[in-house]
Amino acid sequence: MFKLGLWEKALENYELLLTDDVVGEIQYYEDDEGKQRPIDLEPWMKKGNPKVVSVLPSQVSGFVDKFDRTYYERFDKGELTTLTRFYGSQEECLIVSTDSIVYKAIGRLKMGERGISLEELFKDIGFTKRLDWPFTEGYRRHYTDLGTQDFIRNFKARS
């Protein structure tokens, strides 16, 4: 979003929720020349968007232990805390990622309709240029469907 200059526009249209583990990972973006540009979210966080939440290890294990213990090894901390928060969220929210496993996980959780790709998000704010595969709606649908297939397979195995 920073690279495409869409960050501020996205914040005008959406309320963004980030875990503090994800915030810790956002330090820079690469411009078109491959140069690293620092990102400082502090000014926007002070205004309340994005909102930052903490997720404790005990909350993570509460979520993971219910579904798939291999998630500990498959996800890094940013996705793990995001998914934990997303699953336990009372609010109506969507999850966005370029990580195939995130969409697969929400497919497995039968929450596929709550995923959104960057392509769909950008369309909402008037940006329609072609994006690489991991940012597209097709990518999101593909991996969500793979997760849904897993859910169906496991359901049939249990019944």
Add this chain to the structure above:
Amino acid sequence: MSIGQRLGEAREGLNLTLKQVEDQSKIGISSLSDFENDKREPSVTQLQHLADLYRKPIAYFLDESFVESREAVLWRNKPASPQCELLEAEFRQLARQYHNLESWTKSRPVNSFKNLFVNEPIQSYPEAGKLAERVIREMGLGDYPGAVLYKTLEEVYDVKIFHMDLGGDGTSSACFYDDNYGAVIILNTAHKKWRRNFDLAHELFHLLIWKIRNHSANQCLEGDQEEKFSQHFAGCLLMPAARVKECTESAKDHEGKVSFEKLDDIANLFDVSLDALIWRLKNIYHFTSAEAGEMAGESAFFKRPRKDEEPIYYPDRYIALAKEALRMGEISIGRYLDYLKFIKPTRKDAEKVLSAHVPEPIQVPSDSL
């Protein structure tokens, strides 16, 4: 066990003090102490940081059902503590990661290493030599086993072979066998290719007798009987007698002698050092130890540069499985980068892996439930 207890256990397992952990992690001693005494929960970021320091997966601290391999690592010249504990932790982590990738991509080896285990103890040099002949036959290694041993072990028998910097002070290699991870070998990046090849064959012997060997000591010293047999086995495996004799006979001059230059060519052919070849010739031609020692001494003055090969940190198969797991949606980008941390791929590299293969749309049956 609580998170705190596991943190304490992991730290003590590496013989680290709280002060040392504070210096390396930048987490204060009082916080570390609170975490270990379960007075406070670390953040997930702090927990991951400590997990990385202790060479443990985060699952070790959060998943009560997590079971770690307890098999002792067998060292050839064990490094001193705490280097030894750190290397072993790193070694186990790599083995576990490799195993995870195989599991997530549902990849199965062509042949199981279990089929190669020896059931009767090896009690003499001729028996070690016969074992080498059997292995050459069963694995189909051909006349020049050194050229194909690495690939055969890795791709056909699922032996996990890694290279690490074990230092230049004599630690050559290590191995262990675990019922979940299979056979695992670590070779020293500080050594030349032909030395690593010999170490590989040497570790193979230890693994073949794993189920019947005495595990009371976790290192093999030079004078030990098992160590002598493994050296003999390695020589016989890499330099099959008939082929070596054929090469040596055809290299003889009109006086029936073979120059060091020609011997070095033969050593190169079998992917071993000149020294290793001389000791093999001792067995084949029945020289005395004194004669072989004299030859080896003279050969030390014969130096000819040989092309070395940079060791690959991660096996090709490991990298391929990591990419496959990413494409299948079985591992996150962050974890993928972690699994390949020593070759430092970037997020962009990972996205290229994902973009390289745009799959066909999937049909999810609507009436399936």
